[in-house]
Amino acid sequence: MVDITSNKWKEECGVFGVFSRTEDVSMLTYLGLYALQHRGQESAGIAITDGAWMDVNRGMGLVNEVFRHQLPHMENQYIAIGHVRYSTTGSSLLANTQPLIANYCGGKISLAHNGNLTNAAEIRRSLEEQGTIFQTSIDTEVIVNLIARSRKSTIEEKIIESVAQIKGAYCLTIMTENKLIALRDPQGFRPLCIGKTEEGSWVVSSESCALDVVGAEFIRDVKPGEMVVMDDDGLKSYECVKPQKRASCIFEYIYFARPDSTIDGQSVHAARFMMGRMLARESKFKGDIVISVPDSGNTAASGFAYESGIPYCEGLIKNRYIGRTFIQPTQKKRDTAVRLKLNAIKEAVKGKSVIMVDDSIVRGTTSGKIVKMLRKAGAKEVHMCVSSPPIGYPCYYGIDTSVRKELIAATKTVEEIREYIGADSLHFLSLEGLRASLTTANPDDMCYACFNNAYPIEMSKETVTGADKYVFEQRHK
Structure with a gap:
């Protein structure tokens, strides 16, 4: 299929997340994704948890099409993350929709990703050689597997160890049974911000315009290399990866972001x-x-x-x-x-x-x-x-x-x-x-690389020569 606006750069993705003991997290996430619809129109998904169980509802199409009949629901649900997708790695298929959910020895985890890993092919090959089975052709699953295989004791340590191995652009929203976690790559390629509602619910979003829609006050942007953890004890901040020279995508300001958003001030x-x-x-x-x-x-x-x-x-x-x-x-x-x-x-x-x-x-x-x-x-x-x-x-x-x-x-x-x-x-x-x-x-x-060829991250020859969104589907052909 072909987008009729084929003269344009294609949007990346949008992520959204809510931690709340008082509000309907599924509905807030639905509204947030609606506000971020411009960042991806291929598919949408919402994952929720009540602290014991975790469920996800994903589908192809626009937000209102995917959730036309029903939003995901659990009694006492209090964490949700959502995703709207335009595929930059992997085909536009139901199997590649996000958020992803995985069960591992540490419990359950759900993850949504905006960005693109420049060393995903190398990591995936290494994991496959060690016996890891992949169910999708998206680079997001590489991150999920790195976290699941980590031997660190806490989820925060597992994430920190995992993202130390990846390169490229990434903003992640991660949900465990009791925490909402968000992090941004060390160069700040993609936007990510934090908000808070009048009822005290924590919200993370790709853009500030979605905070306005759900009635959340903008608190601040997530810093490059920072991981924020929201749970019943409030918000904690960690340096997940040492910050590097800033390289925010200039196209957020030219085209991608909604004009009513504010990104990094x-x-x-x-x-x-x-x-x-x-x-x-x-x-x-x-x-x-x-x-x-x-x-x-x-x-x-x-x-x-x-x-x-x-x-x-x-x-x-x-x-x-x-x-x-x-x-x-x-x-x-x-x-x-x-x-x-x-x-x-x-x-x-x-x-x-x-x-x-x-x-x-x-x-x-x-x-x-x-x-x-x-x-x-x-x-x-x-x-x-x-x-x-x-x-x-x-x-x-x-x-x-x-x-x-x-x-x-x-x-x-x-x-x-x-x-x-x-x-x-x-x-x-x-x-x-x-x-x-x-x-x-x-x-x-x-980052002005698409204009001047000055790429802020040195990439392998494999990344440059194999820069194809279908790289994980074509390599075995």
């Missing part, structure tokens, strides 16, 4: 608005109207209009009732899919010089179709602005990216891309402009 909305302002300053494009490619280009487009003084208006309408997995991978149906997803407003663009703002160009195919659509609707000129630099390199840290040869910026110059998509002019935000768009976060704390 930086408002996503403020960053995107400033990206639009920087685009106006750099490009100096003149036109009659500014439009966005909805929804991810909206905030940057409004920033461009604010800086340039050119009116912002709706030029493209997005159909929000289109499923993401029903389109078959044929070119004709992909073209139809774009028309189903977006349509131009003829009265807004006819006879106008249009400045169109989007967050990124990956393959260029969808951008070209949108430019053609605007011209057919009567646009006199189409000038495209992109609120990120050209993407020329793959990501290995939890984003489903193409191999490099499929990235249009890896093989074409900006002028060649402009010609390919059919725009009258094209401007990508410079790396300097992107850095300047972070109004409160330190730009030196970001």
Whole structure:
């Protein structure tokens, strides 16, 4: 199956967890996952425990589809973790949905993961040679097995020993029979924050927007390399892995996160608005109207209009009732899919010089179709602005990216891309402009590898040459 927004980087995943003796943890987790739906639309799951038993309800599709008939329920349930998935390792199959649950000598454990391990193949091979049996083709199961095989005495020690062996990007929510545990990799690639409700329930979430939905007050972000443990004694903090040079994913601010989230002290909305302002300053494009490619280009487009003084208006309408997995991978149906997803407003663009703002160009195919659509609707000129630099390199840290040869910026110059998509002019935000768009976060704390090839984690040759989300399914073929 093919996502009809194939021109975009694909979301990673979203995780959520609740520890509460007074509130319905299953319902809170359901609401939290709803708020994180933008981070993954392939599958969803919720695991719960009452202190003795542990159960999970998982399924393919959106949150409301998976839990259409019933949420997981237990009498006296007081811990829950949830997950929404876009697959970055392993196929989009029911067997690969999360959270995972395992029984081991220390009891029961459930785990949900956002990120991508860069040494998962090596660890998995070693575990298999020692007799470990894997039921999935996702790197998350590697972490579960490392924890289960640890000979340390406490769950905290088991986790610390296990994550010392893994590399890459990971935010984990882990549930035992009596604890909710969350941790973040030592470079802080992916976001994770802590909240607390008025009734005293502890909440962890990939983004702060989900805290708002469940009525939790934002307490703080989980620090890189930190593990937090929530139980009846409150919250405890451990240095799980020694923190390293920060390398938070810049694409959280460009595209992935919801604009109403704040990540590591930086408002996503403020960053995107400033990206639009920087685009106006750099490009100096003149036109009659500014439009966005909805929804991810909206905030940057409004920033461009604010800086340039050119009116912002709706030029493209997005159909929000289109499923993401029903389109078959044929070119004709992909073209139809774009028309189903977006349509131009003829009265807004006819006879106008249009400045169109989007967050990124990956393959260029969808951008070209949108430019053609605007011209057919009567646009006199189409000038495209992109609120990120050209993407020329793959990501290995939890984003489903193409191999490099499929990235249009890896093989074409900006002028060649402009010609390919059919725009009258094209401007990508410079790396300097992107850095300047972070109004409160330190730009030196970001990962820009997909733009400049400066990967913060040295990767093995196997990781680079075998960087395929289906690596655990193809290696025995």
